[in-house]
Amino acid sequence: MFDTMTLTKIAAGLFGAWLILLLGKWAGEELYHADAHGEPSYVIEVADAGGEEAEDIDFAEVMAAADAEKGAKVFKKCSSCHKTEAGANATGPYLHGVVGRAIASVDGFGYSGALSGIEGDWTPEELSAFLESPKGYAPGTTMGFAGLRKIEDRADVIAYLDSLDN
Numbered sequence: 001m002f003d004t005m006t007l008t009k010i011a012a013g014l015f016g017a018w019l020i021l022l023l024g025k026w027a028g029e030e031l032y033h034a035d036a037h038g039e040p041s042y043v044i045e046v047a048d049a050g051g052e053e054a055e056d057i058d059f060a061e062v063m064a065a066a067d068a069e070k071g072a073k074v075f076k077k078c079s080s081c082h083k084t085e086a087g088a089n090a091t092g093p094y095l096h097g098v099v100g101r102a103i104a105s106v107d108g109f110g111y112s113g114a115l116s117g118i119e120g121d122w123t124p125e126e127l128s129a130f131l132e133s134p135k136g137y138a139p140g141t142t143m144g145f146a147g148l149r150k151i152e153d154r155a156d157v158i159a160y161l162d163s164l165d166n
Contacts, residue, residue, distance in 0.1 A: 059151065059155070063124050066156050066158065068162075070153075074156055095161055096165070097164070098127070100122065101122050102122075103120055113140065118138060128151070131157065135147075
């Protein structure tokens with residue numbers, strides 16, 4: 001077993017580490033919290049940033065300016081799970097003819113309950129909302145993609161998908 005000296009060394013190591021942790025936390029609080037030290041010694045003036053909310057972007061205008069060629073490049077993020085050939089399901093359903101198609105309507109693909117419960121069609125607006133945040137649009141969806149934050153990228157991908165029907 002352990003002799004007294006070994007047990008004392010182990011206890012001293014543990015308590016010493018705990019003491020250093022507590023002192024480090026206290027020192028960090030004292031050094032890095034300005035509200036504990038009163039008023040700042042100087043203020044840096046900056047130009048007014050406006051403080052206005054970002055204006056709403058008209059999706060129809062963005063969609064009208066969408067570029068299918070750029071969308072083909074952005075679609076590469078999607079191509080690991082989705083195919084563009086009609087009937088070629090992969091991890092995700094095929095996307096040929098998706099624009100205007102009913103939501104969760106590809107035969108032979110097993111959709112999650114989150115998408116199966118949504119009615120309607122994949123209009124450009126619906127696709128944009130889904131592509132922005134799939135988990136936000138359909139909570140519980142099994143699609144692991146985080147989404148496309150830029151509205152222009154979403155519009156370009158939708159234009160690309162729509163061009164596949166032609």
